[in-house]
Every structure is written in C-alpha cells, then in structure tokens.
Amino acid sequence: MNHSQAIKLGFHLSSMLLPINQSIIQGSGIGPTFVIMFAHDLKPIDILNYLIKYADDATLLSPQKSKTMVELEMAHV
Numbered sequence: 001m002n003h004s005q006a007i008k009l010g011f012h013l014s015s016m017l018l019p020i021n022q023s024i025i026q027g028s029g030i031g032p033t034f035v036i037m038f039a040h041d042l043k044p045i046d047i048l049n050y051l052i053k054y055a056d057d058a059t060l061l062s063p064q065k066s067k068t069m070v071e072l073e074m075a076h077v
Contacts, residue, residue: 009074044068045076 007014039053046068050061058077062070 042077044073046073049073051077 039058042051042053042058044051044060044062046062046066048063048066049068052059052061060070060073060077062068062073
C-alpha cells in the first residue's frame, strides 16, 4: 500500500505527508464498526466546546469564551 496522510487545521496544511502502513480499507464490512467504537469516547476537554462527529470526520466548535485553547483540544483528539 502506498498511502499517506496530511493534517489540515483551518487554512494550514501540514507540509509533511506521513506514510500509513496499517488501516482498514474503505468500504470494508468492519470499518463502520471501528469508527463507532473509536469515535464514541471522543469528547472535548471544555464543556463549552462542541465536537461534531460524522462518519470518519470530526469538527470542533469552540466559542470565544472557552477556557481551553483550540490547539489543546486538537492535541486531546
């Protein structure tokens, strides 16, 4: 397999593409079960922040009055 991954945060895209040597093939029967298992425990640190989870994607909504920096929340994820 010749897969790689880049991370995007806001308008910034990581320059280093990281190789992926293990994964669940998209469209496999076990994939959705793994996503449900791993995403279930995914919760933000600050109760004011809101994490929207859909399939294999997550979006963090953080109000300006949140006490936790977005960078810390993303590191937690």
